[in-house]
Amino acid sequence: MSDMSSEHVAKIIDFLRNGRKAEDVSLEDVMRLAELMAESFQSFFKTMDLAIYTELGEMAREIANMKEELALLRLSDMRDEHIPTAGRELDAIVEATEEATNTIMSAAEEIMAADAADTDAYQALVGEKVIDIFQACSFQDITGQRISKVVSTLNALDKRITTLVEKLKILRITDAAGNETEAEKRARELMLNGPQFKGEGVSQDDIDAFF
């Protein structure tokens, strides 16, 4: 680019070196200068156009390849099917555990409230309610299966996201500092940490010692 424009630059310099004073500069001089400048820039843009064109072509090919690779990841399957199904499984788990808990508690409450004076009737009631409790506990088998399906979905999601990150070559990009949402701010300020895993939180014995 510098070789092509050096000739024009030299012309401009010559033009300026002619020692014209402000009052001597005519409209024709200004037009000539503009013409020289335009010629210089034309050479520059011609070179630049070619570089940009090549670059854009490469980018287009890269984008097309990326689209093909993303299609192979079947991300829409995750969005349209697997994740909504996992959500429904979790809802069903909540519902089943709630139903079982209510059944068990109702049975226990009936036993607590029963009159033990009539031994036969009391024994029959306890037997019946214990069977109710056993039956209600079968929820664990079904919720266990549902949880396994959700875990499979999470594993598949994790695998696809990892592949996506590798294909997009964004591993070296530093995560942008996200703004704290209102909900996150509230959780931090009010220490809403939620249940801890076994052995991670303080034990009741530690708390008792502290108090």
Add this chain to the structure above:
Amino acid sequence: MALDTSIPVLVVDDYKTMIRIIRNLLKQLGFEDVDEAADGTEALGKMKERRYGLVISDWNMEPMTGYELLKQVRSDSSLSKTPFIMVTAESKTENVIAAKKAGVNNYIVKPFNAPTLKSKIEAVFGD
């Protein structure tokens, strides 16, 4: 000294099953006068209408948490002496320290059992 089970107790939890569990455990211990609230705001409203002998509250509730309720109770001269037990799944050290600083009388980590609840209530009343 025997535990005074005639006192009115307010149980605060947004999880109905937990209220039911605590209510049954309290019943086993002899407490019959048990009231309930689903969060700190409702509890505070009830406490301004009635004098409770004991508050048993969860921590994580919306819109007002048990921690905020505790601070409100301790800053209100008419309620500040009410015995307050936190029953929560929040078991980080920072939670326990913050609750103690705010003036909680005792702290129970979920899941808990009947003897734990009983011993903490007894400890609050000095039995």
